[in-house]
Amino acid sequence: MSDIIQLLPDNVANQIAAGEVVQRPASAVKELLENSIDASASKISLIVKDAGKTLIQIIDDGSGMSVTDARMCFERHATSKIKKADDLFALQTKGFRGEALASIAAIAHVELKTRREGDELGTHILIEGSQVISQEPCSSAKGTSISVKNLFYNVPARRNFLKANGVEMKHVIEEFERVALIHPEVEFSLHNGDNEVFNLKKGSFRQRIVAIFGDKYNQRLVPVEEETDILSVSGFVGKPEFAKKTRGEQYFFVNNRFIKSAYLNHAIQLAFEDLISKDQHPSYFLQMQIDPSKLDVNIHPTKTEVKFEDERSIYAIVRTSVKQALGKFNIAPSLDFEQETAFNVPHNIDLNKIKPPTIQFDPEYNPFELEGKAVGRFGTAAAPVKTTREKSNLENWQKLYDFPEIKESNPEIHQQLISANWDEKENTAKHFIAQLANKYILTHIKSGLVIIDQNRAHQRILYERYIQSAALNNGNSQQLLFPLNVELSSSDFELVKELKSELNSLGFDINEFGKNTFVINGVPTGVENISENILEELLEQFKMNEAKLKLNKQDNLARSLSRRSAIKEGARMTAKEMESLVDELFACEMPYHLPNNKPIIIKYSLDELDQRFEK
Numbered sequence: 001m002s003d004i005i006q007l008l009p010d011n012v013a014n015q016i017a018a019g020e021v022v023q024r025p026a027s028a029v030k031e032l033l034e035n036s037i038d039a040s041a042s043k044i045s046l047i048v049k050d051a052g053k054t055l056i057q058i059i060d061d062g063s064g065m066s067v068t069d070a071r072m073c074f075e076r077h078a079t080s081k082i083k084k085a086d087d088l089f090a091l092q093t094k095g096f097r098g099e100a101l102a103s104i105a106a107i108a109h110v111e112l113k114t115r116r117e118g119d120e121l122g123t124h125i126l127i128e129g130s131q132v133i134s135q136e137p138c139s140s141a142k143g144t145s146i147s148v149k150n151l152f153y154n155v156p157a158r159r160n161f162l163k164a165n166g167v168e169m170k171h172v173i174e175e176f177e178r179v180a181l182i183h184p185e186v187e188f189s190l191h192n193g194d195n196e197v198f199n200l201k202k203g204s205f206r207q208r209i210v211a212i213f214g215d216k217y218n219q220r221l222v223p224v225e226e227e228t229d230i231l232s233v234s235g236f237v238g239k240p241e242f243a244k245k246t247r248g249e250q251y252f253f254v255n256n257r258f259i260k261s262a263y264l265n266h267a268i269q270l271a272f273e274d275l276i277s278k279d280q281h282p283s284y285f286l287q288m289q290i291d292p293s294k295l296d297v298n299i300h301p302t303k304t305e306v307k308f309e310d311e312r313s314i315y316a317i318v319r320t321s322v323k324q325a326l327g328k329f330n331i332a333p334s335l336d337f338e339q340e341t342a343f344n345v346p347h348n349i350d351l352n353k354i355k356p357p358t359i360q361f362d363p364e365y366n367p368f369e370l371e372g373k374a375v376g377r378f379g380t381a382a383a384p385v386k387t388t389r390e391k392s393n394l395e396n397w398q399k400l401y402d403f404p405e406i407k408e409s410n411p412e413i414h415q416q417l418i419s420a421n422w423d424e425k426e427n428t429a430k431h432f433i434a435q436l437a438n439k440y441i442l443t444h445i446k447s448g449l450v451i452i453d454q455n456r457a458h459q460r461i462l463y464e465r466y467i468q469s470a471a472l473n474n475g476n477s478q479q480l481l482f483p484l485n486v487e488l489s490s491s492d493f494e495l496v497k498e499l500k501s502e503l504n505s506l507g508f509d510i511n512e513f514g515k516n517t518f519v520i521n522g523v524p525t526g527v528e529n530i531s532e533n534i535l536e537e538l539l540e541q542f543k544m545n546e547a548k549l550k551l552n553k554q555d556n557l558a559r560s561l562s563r564r565s566a567i568k569e570g571a572r573m574t575a576k577e578m579e580s581l582v583d584e585l586f587a588c589e590m591p592y593h594l595p596n597n598k599p600i601i602i603k604y605s606l607d608e609l610d611q612r613f614e615k
């Protein structure tokens with residue numbers, strides 16, 4: 001028998017390698033941006049079409065390439081960045097594998113134009129599926145322009161696997177931000193079709209953070225600075241009061257390379273101990289400079305992980321430096337930490353100011369009157385037509401009150417309730433209802449005592465309303481007297497664009513208003529605490545649900561909005577407000593549990609009580 005082993009042809013080998021290097025448009029964007037940085041560019045423009053699926057173009061004013069290098073750069077393992085194994089331990093560049101361009105050229109139509117400073121003419125190369133189609137001299141600006149068209153044109157499985165443009169664009173923006181953040185000395189722009197997403201001028205690290213995440217970040221940052229023999233740490237952490245429930249802006253750079261490290265994240269989280277609650281995540285933008293020989297960046301093909309030689313000391317240094325920075329900030333919170341005067345942050349707006357929750361109620365309202373306005377106090381929409389099931393629920397609830405009052409049958413419990421928060425004057429109904437610790441509503445049913453979580457009850461009511469308005473696409477909107485301009489981060493902006501029709505069906509009236517900005521003209525009826533943070537708060541809840549649960553967008557939005565808008569624990573309620581809340585709760589399809597199955601009502605039967613009294 002003849003031998004059967006052969007070397008793979010280059011184009012096949014490249015296509016296989018491409019699978020590892022290029023998963024989606026964003027991975028090509030990352031590689032190309034890094035190449036421009038490695039070529040010492042001072043200005044980099046990125047243009048994508050269809051979130052990079054049809055076109056990714058990067059234009060830089062960096063070193064450019066010679067005629068031969070322009071051809072060589074598409075060969076596998078072709079790199080100018082290392083020559084021998086030892087160089088791996090002194091890496092100053094982002095690239096070194098020489099795989100990116102070969103991989104990209106194997107799975108796309110690539111056009112390269114490049115010229116070095118001293119050369120009169122540049123080089124123009126067309127390459128498709130690793131085959132050079134043409135190479136000729138051309139006149140071009142100093143630097144390099146690479147266009148990557150029709151990514152995965154010859155790998156249909158990969159192409160079909162790509163997500164909707166909104167999702168792919170989110171990834172592109174994420175990679176762009178990671179590179180742009182740590183290179184504030186470079187001017188960057190990003191266009192998505194005709195739409196300018198970013199235009200970042202040169203500046204300081206702080207200015208770059210603010211340019212990417214919005215002016216409000218200028219007031220949220222606490223500087224961190226630490227020099228030791230092993231490494232230096234610098235950058236910013238977010239003030240504790242701006243910590244989020246989702247892992248938001250957490251950026252760690254080692255030698256100007258974005259990395260993910262659960263270990264170092266833990267160090268920072270620990271530095272925030274006592275300042276934020278366990279389920280909150282601080283934001284941070286930290287950069288670390290370390291002798292390249294002390295780390296190994298070679299452990300992950302897309303290189304967002306590194307291995308440190310002396311991990312434990314690094315952990316300790318990071319933790320201490322963040323803790324110290326926070327300490328300084330806490331002792332002297334009024335100190336103005338090198339505020340950038342270039343930014344126009346209106347100082348009279350207090351972003352922290354949170355209005356106390358308010359509840360609207362109708363003093364004329366009688367919870368036991370079934371007709372007409374018996375619904376809607378705590379809902380968003382005007383009273384929808386009741387189903388028979390809802391009607392009977394209401395009637396059941398009403399019946400519950402027709403039984404002898406506990407006041408007579410069990411004075412002890414009643415006494416307890418009075419001391420809880422019972423306002424006699426408000427008690428016009430012939431049953432008792434009381435609030436305990438400003439978070440639970442106590443009342444009775446025929447067979448015993450019920451305790452209702454006020455926040456969850458309201459969430460359930462709102463959730464069912466929102467689901468209904470979404471299904472019927474008839475969410476009522478309350479128009480704002482003064483429309484709100486809301487500036488978002490680019491990825492949140494893309495997310496809102498993606499969710500716009502769902503938001504409309506809930507009753508939001510929002511429109512795009514220039515770069516990363518929406519104007520809110522109306523919100524769903526009944527939504528309280530309306531401020532410019534409303535979208536951010538909603539999105540935060542949305543993202544948290546998205547990370548944990550597999551929900552459709554509509555369900556997730558309904559949950560997020562109801563959670564954001566429900567009466568909070570700690571809000572004091574009058575007897576009438578409680579009655580109407582309880583009333584609406586029992587008109588719900590599912591009054592007993594939240595959509596996540598957490599209980600809303602706890603019942604103590606008379607039997608149980610008797611037992612505890614040892615009767």
Ligand code: ADP
Nearest residue numbers: 035039073079080095096097098099100101144
């Ligand atoms: P690596 O970055 O790992 O070296 P790449 O395949 O990304 O591998 O690039 C191969 C080579 O092409 C680089 O080493 C560099 O010499 C050259 N190159 C790539 N992009 C540029 C650019 N924008 N400007 C100048 N040279 C570039």
Ligand code: MG
Nearest residue numbers: 031035095100
């Ligand atoms: Mg590279």
